[in-house]
Amino acid sequence: MSESVLRIGVVYPEVLGTYGDTGNATVLRERAVRRGVPAEVMTIGLSDVIPSDLDIYVLGGGEDTAQALAASRMREHRGLVEAAESRRPILAICASLQVLGERYTDAGGREVEGLGLLDVVTRPRGSRAIGELVERPLLAGLTHLLTGFENHGGGTTLGPDAKPLGKVLVGVGNGSVEDSLEGDDSSSVLYEGAVQGSIIGTYLHGPALVRNPQLADYLLAEALGVNPGELAEIEMPLVERLRSERLEAVGVEEEN
Amino acid sequence: MTPKQSRGRSLSARARAALLAGLGARAASKAMGRGAGGMFGGRVALRVNPEMIEDLSAGKRCVLITGTNGKSTTTKMVASALSAVGRVAGNLGGDNMQTGVATALMVGRDAHLAALEVDEMNMPDIAGRVSPEAIVLLNLSRDQLDRVGEIGTVEKRLRDAVNANPQATIIANCDDPLVVSAAWDAPKVVWVAAGAPWKDDAVSFPRTATLIERHGDDWEVEGDGGYRRPVPDWEITEVFEDGSFDLLGPDGTHTPVSLSVPGRANRGNSAQAIAAAVAMGVAPIRAARAVGAVSGVAGRYQTYDVAGRPVNLLLAKNPAGWQESQTAIPSNAEQVIVAVNAQRADGTDTSWLWDVDFTPLRDLGASCIIASGERAADLAVRLDYAGITAEVIDSPFEAIFAMDVAPVQVLANYTAFRDLKKEIETARAKSGSGGDSDV
Numbered sequence: 190m191s192e193s194v195l196r197i198g199v200v201y202p203e204v205l206g207t208y209g210d211t212g213n214a215t216v217l218r219e220r221a222v223r224r225g226v227p228a229e230v231m232t233i234g235l236s237d238v239i240p241s242d243l244d245i246y247v248l249g250g251g252e253d254t255a256q257a258l259a260a261s262r263m264r265e266h267r268g269l270v271e272a273a274e275s276r277r278p279i280l281a282i283c284a285s286l287q288v289l290g291e292r293y294t295d296a297g298g299r300e301v302e303g304l305g306l307l308d309v310v311t312r313p314r315g316s317r318a319i320g321e322l323v324e325r326p327l328l329a330g331l332t333h334l335l336t337g338f339e340n341h342g343g344g345t346t347l348g349p350d351a352k353p354l355g356k357v358l359v360g361v362g363n364g365s366v367e368d369s370l371e372g373d374d375s376s377s378v379l380y381e382g383a384v385q386g387s388i389i390g391t392y393l394h395g396p397a398l399v400r401n402p403q404l405a406d407y408l409l410a411e412a413l414g415v416n417p418g419e420l421a422e423i424e425m426p427l428v429e430r431l432r433s434e435r436l437e438a439v440g441v442e443e444e445n
Numbered sequence: 446m447t448p449k450q451s452r453g454r455s456l457s458a459r460a461r462a463a464l465l466a467g468l469g470a471r472a473a474s475k476a477m478g479r480g481a482g483g484m485f486g487g488r489v490a491l492r493v494n495p496e497m498i499e500d501l502s503a504g505k506r507c508v509l510i511t512g513t514n515g516k517s518t519t520t521k522m523v524a525s526a527l528s529a530v531g532r533v534a535g536n537l538g539g540d541n542m543q544t545g546v547a548t549a550l551m552v553g554r555d556a557h558l559a560a561l562e563v564d565e566m567n568m569p570d571i572a573g574r575v576s577p578e579a580i581v582l583l584n585l586s587r588d589q590l591d592r593v594g595e596i597g598t599v600e601k602r603l604r605d606a607v608n609a610n611p612q613a614t615i616i617a618n619c620d621d622p623l624v625v626s627a628a629w630d631a632p633k634v635v636w637v638a639a640g641a642p643w644k645d646d647a648v649s650f651p652r653t654a655t656l657i658e659r660h661g662d663d664w665e666v667e668g669d670g671g672y673r674r675p676v677p678d679w680e681i682t683e684v685f686e687d688g689s690f691d692l693l694g695p696d697g698t699h700t701p702v703s704l705s706v707p708g709r710a711n712r713g714n715s716a717q718a719i720a721a722a723v724a725m726g727v728a729p730i731r732a733a734r735a736v737g738a739v740s741g742v743a744g745r746y747q748t749y750d751v752a753g754r755p756v757n758l759l760l761a762k763n764p765a766g767w768q769e770s771q772t773a774i775p776s777n778a779e780q781v782i783v784a785v786n787a788q789r790a791d792g793t794d795t796s797w798l799w800d801v802d803f804t805p806l807r808d809l810g811a812s813c814i815i816a817s818g819e820r821a822a823d824l825a826v827r828l829d830y831a832g833i834t835a836e837v838i839d840s841p842f843e844a845i846f847a848m849d850v851a852p853v854q855v856l857a858n859y860t861a862f863r864d865l866k867k868e869i870e871t872a873r874a875k876s877g878s879g880g881d882s883d884v
Contacts, residue, residue: 203648207587212799212830219830235656252595254654320793338794394796399826427829427837431822 195221195228195412198243200269200285201235204259208340210249210282212396216405217245224421226413235259239268244412246272250283250340250394253295260288260301273306276387278411282397283341286383286390287311296342307390308348309383314364317342321439322362322393324355324381326404330417333403334358334444335381336435337393347383354382354391359439362392387411400435402428456500463494464501467551487544490551498543501550502575505534507559508721509572509613511603512583512624514766515714516541516562518706519583522715522739524560526722526732532556546571558725565599568606572613580607581616581721583639583714585623586646586765588792596623600651603627616721618713619675622647622657622664629672635695637720638662638677639713643765645800679720681712692716692733700729705740708773746773749869753850756869760862762791764800770856771805780848781811783828784818784841784857784865791859795823803831813848817841818861842868 199206199214214230221228233239235258246269251259263269269289273279279289287293290303293311322339326332335355344364347353353363362381382391389408391397398405402425403417410417436443456464467490490497508527510520517539524535534553536545541562549561563571565585572580582603587596604627607615617628619636628634629652641647650657655668665673682699684690689703690712704715715736722732740746749756761770774781783806787793806814806828816825816835828835838844842865845853857865 203645206645206800208794209796209799212796212827215799215830252597254597254649258649258654258656338796340794394794396796396799399799399830425826425829427822427825430837431826434822 193227195226195245195409196243197228197230197245197247198233198240199230200233200239200246200248201259201262202232202249203235204255205249205251205285207252207255208250208283208394208396210394210396211247213249213280213282213398213405214247216396216398216402217247217409220402220405220423221409223423226409235262239263239266239272241268241271241275242277243272244277245408246277246279248279248281248285248289249396250285252284253297256284256288257295257299257301259284260303263288263304264302270304270306273386273388278408279306279388280397280408281307281388281390282394283339283392286345286392287343289388289390290345290383291348293343306388307383307385308350309345309390310348311343311345313342314344314361318361318364318392320360321435322360322381323358323436323439323441324360324362325358325444326355327353327380328355328384328389328407330407331403333401333432334436334441335391335393335397335404336400336432337391337395337397339392340394341392345383347380351383351385353380354384354389355380357381358441395435399428400432459494460497460500463490463497464551464554466490466493467497467548486551487540487547487549491544491547496574497547498550498571498574501547501554502559505550505557505559505575506725507561507575507577508579508581508725509561509563509568509575509577510581510583510721511563511565511568512581512618513565513586513588513599513763514769515583515710518711518739519581519714519718520560520562522718522736523581523721525735525739526718526727527558527560527725529722529727529731529735530725531558534559534561536562542567543571546575566602568603569609572606572610577610577613579614579616579721579724580610581717582607582618582624582628583717584618584621584641584643584765585627586643586763588763596646597651600627604630604651607631614724616717616724618717619677620662620713622650622666622674625672625675626651634675635679635720635724636675636677637713637717638680639717640681640709642709643768645764679716681716684712688712692719692729694720694723694729698729700733702733703737705737706746707775708769710769711773747866749873751845751853751869751872754845754848754853756845756853756855758862758866759854759856760859761856762859764797767801767856767858771803774806774809774854774856776809778809778852778854779812780851780853781806781809781813782815782817782841782844782848782853782855782857783824783835784816784844784855784861785821785824786819786858786861786864787823788819788860791861795820798823798827803828803833807831807833811854815844815847817844818857841865842872 290309357379534556536549615631618639621641
């Protein structure tokens with residue numbers, strides 16, 4: 190942590206905040222503050238330079254035109270690239286996952302160059318994946334099922350440097366069977382998200398950190414340089430209720 | 446039935462047959478208890494005569510009203526203001542597709558004027574059929590993303606309708622860049638500063654795909670083209686403590702306006718309704734008086750008495766609506782129920798709750814807030830993170846009874862609102878009391 194206050198950056202919410210994903214920053218701030226860690230949310234607008242020294246970065250989903258605008262600004266300002274190089278935690282949702290990849294093709298067939306921070310390529314799937322998404326996490330340190338809502342037209346293929354965030358139990362996820370892990374005997378297994386270095390990319394809306402407090406705490410622990418287990422427990426029975434309601438709605442039971 | 450000769454044109458035999466078939470179906474639909482009979486009658490008539498809307502609107506002076514939020518209220522206001530000039534047909538029940546428009550024209554076939562609420566995506570089709578004298582463009586923001594298309598598609602539809610109807614005067618909200626983009630080419634346009642506090646969906650200008658730069662209330666578009674906020678012909682200069690306001694019109698005329706419906710958004714809606722009525726030949730002061738008399742629209746601002754509690758219902762269908770509706774809750778409110786469902790008509794993704802700033806609700810300082818509806822848990826978690834402690838009671842109807850016998854404010858999204866209203870009305874019918882009596 191660079192200063193005594195944990196600084197959470199929301200990048201370009203005007204264009205990457207269409208699906209409620211800026212809520213992820215609110216959750217991070219509150220979960221820090223409720224543990225006695227002072228935290229603030231910094232909004233980085235399209236006309237601002239992205240600082241490279243924030244403690245956590247949160248990027249959300251957006252529509253096609255907005256997404257292309259965000260991609261072009263991010264390529265100009267290297268702040269996010271530098272932040273990734275110094276392994277600062279970055280959470281990239283949906284359109285941002287695509288923008289942080291090598292390149293993506295939008296619904297209109299336009300190919301847009303990405304930031305190249307994630308070894309992924311995204312192409313139109315042909316139909317939109319819309320609905321509840323549940324996955325079993327593959328990232329060490331996460332044990333609870335991940336739940337959210339997906340709404341994307343792109344299918345994302347992972348290269349060798351990126352690893353999926355989870356294995357899909359309900360929903361579409363990355364929407365490409367090509368990214369099945371080597372050695373996995375079932376070729377029909379679907380994966381979701383992309384993890385590389387300090388970046389977690391995912392299609393989970395809801396927002397993701399609202400429904401998955403363990404993922405929120407994982408990011409906080411990374412930013413604070415501690416083990417997630419060292420963070421004080423926060424009692425939020427409503428969040429537990431929300432999780433079980435959402436899992437129950439798609440016929441999945443919490444696993445532990 | 447005698448076809449009306451006064452329209453300067455008699456209905457064809459086919460149109461007459463369709464009209465009779467439709468009216469019969471409407472009566473049957475009403476008798477069967479299928480709502481106000483709006484859709485059913487129109488559907489039958491349109492099947493018999495697909496050109497029903499063209500035939501019935503011929504000779505009528507039509508105003509079309511569209512936009513994401515405020516359509517029904519504004520349509521009622523326009524209809525009320527136009528009644529100063531003559532009989533007005535209107536789809537005041539909120540059926541804003543072809544069938545609802547057909548029914549309204551059928552029922553109001555003797556009217557000289559029509560105030561028609563039109564669904565955004567159906568504007569090119571319906572405008573092409575009725576050849577409107579005026580079109581009111583209110584505002585555009587995202588509705589539910591898993592259900593309706595992206596906002597750019599909607600703007601393009603409105604732009605097509607504007608460009609295909611050069612005869613129409615466009616009454617457009619100059620504070621909304623998406624509306625301005627749609628209206629930009631119109632040969633006759635009246636700009637109204639109706640306000641557009643929800644800015645999240647107007648980031649880039651559709652005509653240029655470049656950024657919209659905002660400076661306070663003013664805005665301009667980055668890059669070439671010279672696109673910027675037009676100078677308003679109508680604007681609200683001053684809002685008084687009681688919510689009444691001064692409306693400055695063209696030629697420097699000042700009109701006092703006092704509304705029966707609450708909230709900032711309705712002041713903007715009323716300004717556009719008055720501007721539309723004036724464009725149709727109504728004197729501003731008469732239009733203002735008629736608009737001021739408009740109260741509850743399809744129960745949206747209705748007050749019910751539920752076992753001694755005055756219950757005030759507010760409907761908000763999308764993020765912009767939720768932001769605006771919080772300003773319509775009286776500042777002295779002590780008991781508030783917020784209710785959210787996520788059925789298909791509402792949008793099944795509740796992520797949008799995090800795009801709404803709930804500070805106005807928190808700042809009310811109400812002593813009791815209940816989160817309710819099928820997605821009460823999502824809502825309660827959202828409110829918790831906004832620093833609002835809410836009790837959870839899944840059924841909004843039961844939540845009312847959990848409140849003290851004192852005024853209750855209910856803010857609900859579409860199906861939560863609809864179902865609660867039905868429950869209140871059913872309970873009232875069962876108790877055998879009519880009118881405004883207790884449940």
